[in-house]
Amino acid sequence: MRESIYMFQHPIATRAISVILEVGFIFLALPAIFSIKNINIPNKATLLLVFWLAWTLTSTLLGSHPWATMARWLEILSSILTSLCIWLIVREKPELAAILAKGIIAALLLCLIVFLAYWHIAPFPVQHNWVTDIPLFVNIRHLGYLPAAALPLGYWLLELTQNDKTPLSAKFLPTRSTRLIFIYLTLCWALIFWLGGRGAFLSVSIVTILYFGLSKQNITIILMTILLGLILSQFFIVEVPNLNLLRFLDLVINESGKDLNTLSSSRINIYYESIIHWWNKSPIFGIGADGYRYIIPSIIDIDVFFHPHSSIIQLLISYGLPGIVLPLYLFIAFSFNIVSNSNKIHLIFSLSILSSLLLSIVDGILYHAYGLFISTLLVGIGLTYAWPKESTKAIENKTENKNHSLCSIIFLLLVTITIYYSVFIYQLSNSKYECVDEEWINWNAKFPIYFSPTWSYKRYNIDAIEDLKKTYLFNKKNNSCLN
Numbered sequence: 001m002r003e004s005i006y007m008f009q010h011p012i013a014t015r016a017i018s019v020i021l022e023v024g025f026i027f028l029a030l031p032a033i034f035s036i037k038n039i040n041i042p043n044k045a046t047l048l049l050v051f052w053l054a055w056t057l058t059s060t061l062l063g064s065h066p067w068a069t070m071a072r073w074l075e076i077l078s079s080i081l082t083s084l085c086i087w088l089i090v091r092e093k094p095e096l097a098a099i100l101a102k103g104i105i106a107a108l109l110l111c112l113i114v115f116l117a118y119w120h121i122a123p124f125p126v127q128h129n130w131v132t133d134i135p136l137f138v139n140i141r142h143l144g145y146l147p148a149a150a151l152p153l154g155y156w157l158l159e160l161t162q163n164d165k166t167p168l169s170a171k172f173l174p175t176r177s178t179r180l181i182f183i184y185l186t187l188c189w190a191l192i193f194w195l196g197g198r199g200a201f202l203s204v205s206i207v208t209i210l211y212f213g214l215s216k217q218n219i220t221i222i223l224m225t226i227l228l229g230l231i232l233s234q235f236f237i238v239e240v241p242n243l244n245l246l247r248f249l250d251l252v253i254n255e256s257g258k259d260l261n262t263l264s265s266s267r268i269n270i271y272y273e274s275i276i277h278w279w280n281k282s283p284i285f286g287i288g289a290d291g292y293r294y295i296i297p298s299i300i301d302i303d304v305f306f307h308p309h310s311s312i313i314q315l316l317i318s319y320g321l322p323g324i325v326l327p328l329y330l331f332i333a334f335s336f337n338i339v340s341n342s343n344k345i346h347l348i349f350s351l352s353i354l355s356s357l358l359l360s361i362v363d364g365i366l367y368h369a370y371g372l373f374i375s376t377l378l379v380g381i382g383l384t385y386a387w388p389k390e391s392t393k394a395i396e397n398k399t400e401n402k403n404h405s406l407c408s409i410i411f412l413l414l415v416t417i418t419i420y421y422s423v424f425i426y427q428l429s430n431s432k433y434e435c436v437d438e439e440w441i442n443w444n445a446k447f448p449i450y451f452s453p454t455w456s457y458k459r460y461n462i463d464a465i466e467d468l469k470k471t472y473l474f475n476k477k478n479n480s481c482l483n
Contacts, residue, residue, distance in 0.1 A: 003136060007432040011138050011306075011368060012450075015075045016428070018369040019421050022082040022376070023414055029085040034407045036088060041406075042387060045330065052326040053077065056289060059319045063288025067449050071424055072290035074417050075369065079376040081410060086380025091389040097381045098160070101153050101349075104374060105184065108150040111136055111143065112187060119236065126238050137370075140243070141363070144192075144200035145371035148359045149378060151188040151204050152351040155211045157181050158218060159348050182225060189229025194236055196243045203358035207351040214348055266300060267309060267362065273299045274308040278317040286320040307367040311360035314367060331357075337386035346385035353378050424449045438473065445469050 002008045002017060060066060060073045090096045114135050119125045130140055137143045158181045192201055208226075212219050230246075237244060277295065281287060292299070292314070293306045308314055315324040338350050356365055356375045365371035427450040430436050436444075444451050445465050451472075 007428050009138065011142075012071075013428055014138075014369040015071060016421055016425050018373040019075055019078050019417065021373070022078040023418055023421075026078070026081055026085050026410065026414055029089055030407055030410065032092075033085060033088050033410075034403065036092060036403060038389060039088065039403050039406060040389070041402075045333070048326055048330060049080070052322070053080075055285075055322050055326075056319045059285045059323070060288040060291075062285055063291040065291065065294045065448070066288065067447055068294075068451075069288045069290040070420065071449060073288075074420055075372070076289065077413065078417050079372055081413060082376050083380040083383060085410075086377065087383035087387070090381055090384040094384070097349075097384065098157075100377055100381060101156065104146075104150050104377060105153055105157075107374075108146050108188065108191075109184070111146060112191065125236075128238065130238055130240055130243055140195065141197055142368055142370060144195050144197035145356075145359065145363075145365040145368070146374060147188050147191050147195075148200040148203050148365070149352050149356045149371075149374050151185065151192065152207050152211070152348075152355050154181055154185040154188060155208075155215070155218075155222070155351060156345065156349045158185075158221070159215060159345055162218075163345060182221065185222070185225040186228045186232065189226050190232040191229075193230050193233035193245050194243065196245050197363075198245075199359045199362040201245055202362075203355045206358055207355045210354075211348060211351060214344060269300055270308055271310060271313055274310075274313050274317055278313075278320075282320065284320045286316070286318045286323055289318055292317060307364045309363055311357070311366045314364075334382070334386045338382070341385060341388075343385065349385065350382055353382050420449070423447070427451065441469055441472055 002014055007013060008017060056076075057073060060069050063069055086100070090100075118135050122128045132139060134140050134143070158178065161178050161181065192204060208222060211222070233244065234246070274292075277299065278286065287295075290306075292308060298305045299308065308317060312324060315327060335350075338346060341347075353375070356371070356378065360366045360371075360375075366375060427444055430440065430444070431450060445468065448465070451468070
């Protein structure tokens with residue numbers, strides 16, 4: 001749908017698609033959650049999460065563009081609610097974890113099929129601009145978010161096939177599927193090498209080394225998939241020099257005089273300038289969700305620069321110190337529970353979450369809607385392993401009212417998200433397609449959830465909204481909408 005409908009092709013507009021999917025899923029999940037007898041959500045985690053949401057909401061409302069940035073905050077809220085629902089449902093039916101994981105794997109395989117088809121129908125695939133003119137994604141780097149999360153799932157499925165004590169193995173993964181997993185991992189590594197993304201390669205390499213420590217008997221198999229993937233990637237070499245890790249390595253060797261900032265695509269400057277901006281502007285509350293997009297002049301003076309390419313700095317600059325401290329604490333608690341559970345298969349599954357988090361430290365996987373959506377699914381399953389279901393009658397007797405209250409709160413939040421994103425989509429549609437009058441433009445500028453005279457989402461000062469309206473009117477008149 002995103003590729004077919006013009007108004008959804010911009011990265012900020014894809015938030016609407018992910019939120020629609022999440023809201024629909026949560027609405028469908030509410031009856032199942034309502035029927036659960038034992039909710040048993042840890043009180044400490046609940047209090048910290050509620051405090052974090054309240055703090056980030058305050059930061060967003062105090063920011064320079066609260067109407068527009070609330071769309072980002074509500075996207076994060078819908079992702080948190082989705083993970084919560086997945087956790088509660090998968091605790092009741094553990095077999096759903098494998099189905100969700102296979103859904104992510106199917107998404108990666110679909111992308112590979114589409115890319116192969118695109119390769120064969122493109123008149124000059126070797127000379128084609130694969131960085132920006134690609135199917136399914138706005139930028140090829142965004143595709144790297146998917147294999148970074150999906151590749152370690154192959155390790156998890158491989159482990160399930162070799163564990164006779166796991167009921168899921170017999171039910172979902174017949175013995176012959178080991179060969180299919182081998183092929184899948186080979187394709188994943190080929191894609192990682194072909195994409196040339198240093199962050200994605202680094203994250204999957206780290207979790208692969210960790211997997212070797214957890215499952216030594218599979219080291220040879222995994223090394224074979226890496227080697228075959230590297231060889232396979234060389235059959236699709238293109239003229240873009242940084243779209244292949246071997247060619248990038250050759251570039252580094254031949255231009256060894258370049259500093260780390262240059263080799264990291266100006267990441268060092270980005271991080272430095274972002275931290276300086278945070279410290280000078282608002283070290284306590286931050287600048288709000290997605291406030292980074294509206295920094296004028298932007299960081300490193302690039303007009304279309306929307307995020308700091310690091311989840312840590314993103315949280316810090318958006319919400320101040322509490323914005324990073326609380327998620328860090330929750331991650332430590334999650335990691336402690338996963339490790340203390342001492343279940344090898346659960347540990348291996350958590351490698352997919354770890355891979356996404358490692359990539360998010362040097363890229364925007366948790367900023368862009370698609371990367372956040374995939375990570376949301378993985379975290380929901382991971383919570384099931386960190387905080388499994390407890391079945392004690394004492395808890396069951398106390399959680400019935402808590403269950404009803406939780407469903408009521410989720411329902412009210414869903415209605416709020418739905419109304420806000422309905423207005424967002426309405427404004428987006430009229431901005432791109434409809435012939436609108438000056439009254440609508442004035443209303444749209446007063447509540448600018450989405451207000452853009454150009455497809456590049458032109459950076460603007462809230463003080464210059466009148467100039468923006470004039471530009472918008474001028475563009476509309478030239479398109480004969482107001483004649």
